[in-house]
Amino acid sequence: MNNWRDNIRQVVPYTPGEQPKKAGMIKLNTNENPYPPSPAVQQMLRGMSADILRLYPDPTAGMLVNALADHYHVDPDQVFVGVGSDDVLAMAFMTFFNSEKPIFFPDITYSFYPVWADVFRIPYETKPLDENFRIQAQDYHGENGGVIFPNPNAPTSIMEPLGFVRDIVEHNRDVVVIVDEAYIDFGGTSALELTKEYDNLLVVQTYSKSRSMAGLRIGYAIGHPDLIKALNDVKYSFNSYTMNPFSIVLGAETLKDENYFKDCMEKIIHTREWTAKELTRLGFTFPDPMANFIFATHPKYPAKELFQSLREQNIYVRYFSLPRIDNYLRITIGTDEQMRTLIDFLEKYVHYQA
Amino acid sequence: MNNWRDNIRQVVPYTPGEQPKKAGMIKLNTNENPYPPSPAVQQMLRGMSADILRLYPDPTAGMLVNALADHYHVDPDQVFVGVGSDDVLAMAFMTFFNSEKPIFFPDITYSFYPVWADVFRIPYETKPLDENFRIQAQDYHGENGGVIFPNPNAPTSIMEPLGFVRDIVEHNRDVVVIVDEAYIDFGGTSALELTKEYDNLLVVQTYSKSRSMAGLRIGYAIGHPDLIKALNDVKYSFNSYTMNPFSIVLGAETLKDENYFKDCMEKIIHTREWTAKELTRLGFTFPDPMANFIFATHPKYPAKELFQSLREQNIYVRYFSLPRIDNYLRITIGTDEQMRTLIDFLEKYVHYQA
Numbered sequence: 250m251n252n253w254r255d256n257i258r259q260v261v262p263y264t265p266g267e268q269p270k271k272a273g274m275i276k277l278n279t280n281e282n283p284y285p286p287s288p289a290v291q292q293m294l295r296g297m298s299a300d301i302l303r304l305y306p307d308p309t310a311g312m313l314v315n316a317l318a319d320h321y322h323v324d325p326d327q328v329f330v331g332v333g334s335d336d337v338l339a340m341a342f343m344t345f346f347n348s349e350k351p352i353f354f355p356d357i358t359y360s361f362y363p364v365w366a367d368v369f370r371i372p373y374e375t376k377p378l379d380e381n382f383r384i385q386a387q388d389y390h391g392e393n394g395g396v397i398f399p400n401p402n403a404p405t406s407i408m409e410p411l412g413f414v415r416d417i418v419e420h421n422r423d424v425v426v427i428v429d430e431a432y433i434d435f436g437g438t439s440a441l442e443l444t445k446e447y448d449n450l451l452v453v454q455t456y457s458k459s460r461s462m463a464g465l466r467i468g469y470a471i472g473h474p475d476l477i478k479a480l481n482d483v484k485y486s487f488n489s490y491t492m493n494p495f496s497i498v499l500g501a502e503t504l505k506d507e508n509y510f511k512d513c514m515e516k517i518i519h520t521r522e523w524t525a526k527e528l529t530r531l532g533f534t535f536p537d538p539m540a541n542f543i544f545a546t547h548p549k550y551p552a553k554e555l556f557q558s559l560r561e562q563n564i565y566v567r568y569f570s571l572p573r574i575d576n577y578l579r580i581t582i583g584t585d586e587q588m589r590t591l592i593d594f595l596e597k598y599v600h601y602q603a
Numbered sequence: 604m605n606n607w608r609d610n611i612r613q614v615v616p617y618t619p620g621e622q623p624k625k626a627g628m629i630k631l632n633t634n635e636n637p638y639p640p641s642p643a644v645q646q647m648l649r650g651m652s653a654d655i656l657r658l659y660p661d662p663t664a665g666m667l668v669n670a671l672a673d674h675y676h677v678d679p680d681q682v683f684v685g686v687g688s689d690d691v692l693a694m695a696f697m698t699f700f701n702s703e704k705p706i707f708f709p710d711i712t713y714s715f716y717p718v719w720a721d722v723f724r725i726p727y728e729t730k731p732l733d734e735n736f737r738i739q740a741q742d743y744h745g746e747n748g749g750v751i752f753p754n755p756n757a758p759t760s761i762m763e764p765l766g767f768v769r770d771i772v773e774h775n776r777d778v779v780v781i782v783d784e785a786y787i788d789f790g791g792t793s794a795l796e797l798t799k800e801y802d803n804l805l806v807v808q809t810y811s812k813s814r815s816m817a818g819l820r821i822g823y824a825i826g827h828p829d830l831i832k833a834l835n836d837v838k839y840s841f842n843s844y845t846m847n848p849f850s851i852v853l854g855a856e857t858l859k860d861e862n863y864f865k866d867c868m869e870k871i872i873h874t875r876e877w878t879a880k881e882l883t884r885l886g887f888t889f890p891d892p893m894a895n896f897i898f899a900t901h902p903k904y905p906a907k908e909l910f911q912s913l914r915e916q917n918i919y920v921r922y923f924s925l926p927r928i929d930n931y932l933r934i935t936i937g938t939d940e941q942m943r944t945l946i947d948f949l950e951k952y953v954h955y956q957a
Contacts, residue, residue, distance in 0.1 A: 256778065262838075264839075268660075294653050302639075332844075335844070336841075343612055422607070423607055462657070463660075464660050487689075490619070
């Protein structure tokens with residue numbers, strides 16, 4: 250009796266960053282944007298009626314897909330949308346990684362990749378970053394079932410140039426190469442233009458970081474229409490209606506306010522530069538940051554202890570208890586004031602411990 | 604070159620009902636509720652700020668889970684939520700149907716079941732409904748990898764009694780039995796109370812029909828905490844954050860307005876009875892309807908032609924070009940006025956053709 254438990258899919262689920270909602274907390278642990286969505290979003294929301302919820306939404310999320318296509322100067326049949334880039338990436342793993350050969354991704358990277366591989370029973374091999382946490386393009390030249398890497402990489406914040414992406418795609422024309430550009434808007438150069446040349450390249454982006462809408466859950470992929478059709482076929486085999494009208498309407502609306510967006514990006518890049526300078530002054534080292542976070546270590550103070558001490562001050566950063574990176578903190582770039590508070594605390598910490 | 608296409612997951616996607624948005628159309632094709640969500644939902648929406656979208660939502664959707672647990676008098680660890688019951692069912696297929704043995708479901712039923720089985724490569728066997736479109740409990744007594752059926756069944760609208768559900772669960776203690784109760788609130792008796800007795804029974808319901816919120820995308824499953832934990836583990840291996848704050852907050856809010864809900868259900872049941880009487884008068888026959896739709900056929904007029912003629916009048920019903928049911932129409936129960944318009948047209952149609 251009760252053997253039903255034997256047939257449960259055994260998984261080791263992804264552990265998302267904590268989402269505490271504490272008064273006065275400084276939340277620098279899940280790479281959210283410190284600035285609210287564009288005021289245009291609030292205004293559009295004011296005009297929305299709950300009555301539209303009675304009907305199923307547009308299963309194609311056409312308004313959002315068209316807005317993204319316009320924004321990135323591609324055709325609507327080159328755009329796929331999902332419930333955050335995690336949904337888009339999960340669908341892409343299911344859709345494209347069906348070879349017997351292992352897929353390749355870096356050993357230090359977004360920790361959801363091995364989780365998706367496991368849940369979908371996809372063989373995989375991780376390729377170690379070098380001693381400077383750089384991805385080595387030639388590691389991805391061998392025979393494989395597909396390639397995925399983030400650019401900039403997480404949690405390192407390191408951006409590789411377009412030639413690097415091209416090299417990996419060139420050497421992998423027989424499989425799908427996914428470039429996960431969750432953090433591209435913080436100063437990076439997108440591989441989007443390469444999708445015109447390479448029909449096996451899928452570029453994935455998200456509203457959760459640069460667009461200040463982690464809560465709304467919107468991610469998207471851009472690529473050759475054959476890639477997008479295959480993704481949509483699998484999506485329609487899973488859940489016909491994934492995007493609610495708030496996602497569709499507000500997601501389309503925010504793309505219209507490009508000035509607000511650019512202003513936010515400039516502020517965050519500026520704050521990142523200031524924070525980097527201050528961290529250096531305090532003795533921290535880190536790879537050149539090109540995302541909205543800095544991946545920092547200190548020669549004297551163990552990251553785990555720093556993490557705990559910051560927590561006690563109601564400052565949340567991310568700590569990974571993982572090989573090679575267990576002496577690093579991933580610190581999201583917040584407002585100037587938040588980063589000032591962080592640096593002030595670290596300054597006292599360094600003095601007190603010295 | 605370009606062999607990447609060989610590794611694409613091959614699927615035959617589910618075809619959702621049309622979602623045209625035409626002025627003046629009478630939309631009786633996808634079983635939506637003709638009445639808007641509770642006014643409490645609109646009021647709550649008015650108070651919501653776009654600023655909360657900056658942060659990731661609660662990955663556990665705790666507010667919604669707790670509200671559902673309160674509402675159904677179960678513990679929060681007995682409740683799983685997803686992006687519509689399609690998301691919940693997709694997760695349940697992935698999580699529980701991992702045997703080498705085929706899962707069982709009716710031959711005439713929700714047409715998404717074989718699609719999920721295909722996409723997740725789950726073997727399945729369909730069990731034919733009898734000549735009155737009834738599910739035969741004994742068909743589900745044999746060895747299998749799991750059982751799923753809707754109650755009331757779709758598109759037949761036939762409700763089986765609790766003893767029927769109990770019989771199937773009793774004969775399948777070694778596998779998970781899923782009862783898909785999308786249409787339970789229109790006069791049926793839920794199998795929820797059986798989840799206290801049987802740890803292998805999962806009951807799935809949705810906000811899309813009775814709760815007037817097809818657009819918001821909320822489905823939920825209730826069962827033993829071990830079932831719910833297994834579902835959550837797979838969910839967290841797929842997408843950590845599936846429910847946006849609108850789903851969480853408005854989904855919880857609407858459960859508070861039980862009077863409005865009951866009033867809607869009574870109106871729809873009343874309209875269903877009137878429509879059934881009128882259809883009978885016009886010579887249609889159909890199984891006793893217990894969902895918010897009627898599955899009707901006429902001895903003289905082919906369903907496909909009726910479907911086309913109704914469409915030309917801007918009245919949309921659902922027609923399935925499938926064996927055994929290709930002479931039936933699935934007609935959603937709308938408002939009294941909408942059903943009056945439908946019946947008036949059918950009356951003229953019958954006269955004109957006679």
